[in-house]
Amino acid sequence: MARELRPGQRKYSPGSIAADAVLVGWFIFSLFPLVWMVLLSLKSRSEQISTYFAFTPTLENFGTVLSDEGTRLTSVNFTEALLTSVINCVGAVIVSLVIGIPAAYAAGRWKYRGSNDVMFTILSFRFAPELMVIVPLFIIYNQLGIFDTNVGMIWVLQLVTMPLIVWILRSYFQDMPAELEQAALLDGYSRKRAFLMVALPLVRPGIAASALLAFIFAWNNYVFPLILTGSRHTPVTVAVTRFLGGGGQAYYNLTAAAALIAALPPLLVALSIQRYLVRGLSFGAVKS
Amino acid sequence: MTLTATPGKLERTGPPVRAVPPWRRKLRPYVLSLPAVFLIVGILYPFGLGVYYVFLNYAAQVPRPVLIGLANLTGVLSDAAFWNSAGFTVLYAVLATVIETVLGVGIALLLNRSSLIGRVLERVLILPLMIAPVIAGVIWGLMFNPQFGVLNYVLGLGSTFDWFSESRAMWSALLVDAWIFTPFVAVLVLAGIRSLPREPFEASEVDGASWFTMFRRLMLPMIWPYILVAVIFRFMDSLKVFDHVFVLTAGGPGDATRTLQIGAYQNSIITFKYSIGSTYMFLLWVIVFLTARYLVGVLGKAQRRAAGTEA
Amino acid sequence: MATLTLSGLTARYDRTTALHGLDLEIADGEFFVLLGPSGAGKTTTLKCVAGLIDDVGGEVGIGGRSMTGVEPYERGVAMAFESYALYPQKTVEENLASPLRSGRLGSWTPAQQAERIKQVTTTLGIDHLLKRFPRELSNGQRQRTALGRVLVRPADVYLLDEPLSHLDAKLRAAMRAELTQLGEMSDTTTLYVTHDYQEALALGNRIGVLRDGKLVQVGTPEELWTEPADTFVARSLGQPEMNLLDATAVDGVAKTAGGVEVGVPAGVSGPVRIGIRPRDLTIGTVGAGGSADGADRLTIAGRVVLAERLGRAVELSVDAHGDRIIVVTTDQKVHEDDTVELSVERSAVHIFAAAEPGQDSERIGAAEPIRVAEVER
Structure with a gap:
């Protein structure tokens, strides 16, 4: 042994x-x-x-947090906050996938002029100070009337989900030999069908892992909704903090219950994709 | 063993053969990237607007903002509060990165031994990392509470020990930071160690090298690129730290833990001085950008060295 | 079933040019072999024909029709990749069914597909592996599956990239013999790439020798063997490589530093190279020194410096007064330090133009008898 x-x-x-x-x-x-x-x-x-x-x-406590009682104490409906978080994060991830998969494929498959510029601009979103964008967005959103809406949040969450998905998937597409798709082309499949038949199934683990990781980070985001939402479409991260200082009264037990509810989805998702986590966390730089 | 039937004559059943002009071929990657470019523009527009604000006297109190040139920059750069904030941000980022890197590498090395305990604990290593930093801040805030918090009770510090006094606030924030992000360094470095080839270590073991020699001469150079990736992520993220520090201290006491992002928040959102807040962020962005360029250069060099293509 | 024409074909990868204007006409049903060392542009040529490379100049024609700008899936070509390029998530059977299911290569009912796949896999000896995934196969089995995915379908042109390279020696010899039959059976124009000269000589109706993206010589196996266009082609065919001796031609006689003398074609003078294949030399143990030029044979005396026993054959390194000559013989009695007499048919002695060491030079012709009047003894 x-x-x-x-x-x-x-x-x-x-x-x-x-x-x-x-x-x-x-x-x-x-x-x-x-x-x-x-x-x-x-x-x-x-x-x-x-x-x-x-x-x-x-x-x-869990009953209180999720009921009208909790809403009365914090002026935020925690059940609705959960729903808002789900809608925002799922929406943001879907938008990032739809936009990001073709871009990641193009960048992983071809060397074309401007490819690196596009990729590094997307990466720079990950490292840009959030408030640099939020302050102007705060003003733009108010003008456009999308302040405190899901649409507004899904847009701004692209800063979180897009770099992650594009960079991770690019590394998966780069790892996939081009000759597999070429073989499909010669088998008589169009480029679209070759992509769907060969490339997509092979990067499916990458898509799942990056989408779930993007979901986690979107869920955990705080600073965007703190400034860009009011009281109607508040996600859980902001809602949890409302339990802390509701009218001078402290509700530690309720805060803890709310924090636990808010922390569970990302924890469960993270445990399910543990195998792919390192590659995701390092944006594809470290493969394991 | 010979083929008894030929595949038959090729009868094309698809659409008729047609030529695709070369410009359409060349266009393909651009077409695929187009949605992403639109999105980039959608993000760069507010970014550009933010830079524009730096040169305005924009604030909620100013109904008709006008260009004031470099006045915001000179004003902010000659403001002691900004320098205090910038100094704290850099100090915080350096300390957080150093502490988390040292701890993370240490934990990775210990976990790499794959003892029974290590293998069990490895599964829960990343849990703090996956919790929203703001929620981590909330939990720790509850634990830090002098009267009701569990820490003073467990550690026997009495009910007057204040974790957020002026001299302790930064260290308390760093403690939470390390709690969240040390696993990040640890999992990256652990993955790096596990990807190393076995032979050099066996050879050096045969040579009778001590563990420390082996670590310093062999492992450290080989996992250096992984450590650097972790350092880059941690340092850049620490420079723009906001969530957990904000819920723990809101930048206080006084401005003892006022990071640049918290400073920008206070200027823009609390006092509605958009231009001042944007100037803070513009300067932070410059710092982040320059640091990133430098660190990515260092990383490239280290990767080439580890791959053996550069002496 | 069509002709294949390459005219002025160039290809570029990033900034390096991989092909410098290839011109080639391959007849309908011909089995054409591209031979060359790695990096010569063999695979690139195949991919250009298949339409898989974007930065291509010149023209590829299949069946007399220009393929410029035509998408790979409309070219009617099938290709076996050296990397196999089997779909990892599909079984052997599904891999082979893929071209039949695409809908562009004729309509096949499921029963017809199964029958066709059965035929091909039986021929290739992989019919027991149909339900396996590529990762569960040996390299040799993968290679045969890749070949099967080509043979299973109708095509105008088959492109085969080193399809035997990963088989073990025994299986390779068997498959080589079989491929010629397959090629004749299906009568499909085939462009076959290899770095193995034996494969090229055994399989090709014609062979094209490729070097640094240029075709050095195109011809039948006999032509390439007996009249190589230059020292590169000469060295590419045969193992060990052809001996090349530097010599100087004066008055119709070329003489090496070691004193080997052969007649050269009329009008040749100055520095030349003399080429002799190691296997064309026969060996005798006559003690006489010097070199003699008989009526139709050239003899060279020398001392065995090194005898490397390779089983049935022995590879000798012979020092002939300073000329180093490699010989392959089946004579097991030769030992190091023996003095031997090498002899070769004059028609098997090639005269090449001179060149710097490491450079290749053109063939001038075969050795000729030394006209007695010109010999000074």
């Missing part, structure tokens, strides 16, 4: 036990806030300010 050792791996020794201890230490640090969030979300109103770990768990 002796496994071969990878570079840098060592067999068991006192040193390796110490190393495991350090790892366990990190993971206590890493997971404690999440555990605490869950515990707090299960505490009743009267116990919310206690710092004890022993208490009588209740699920009533």
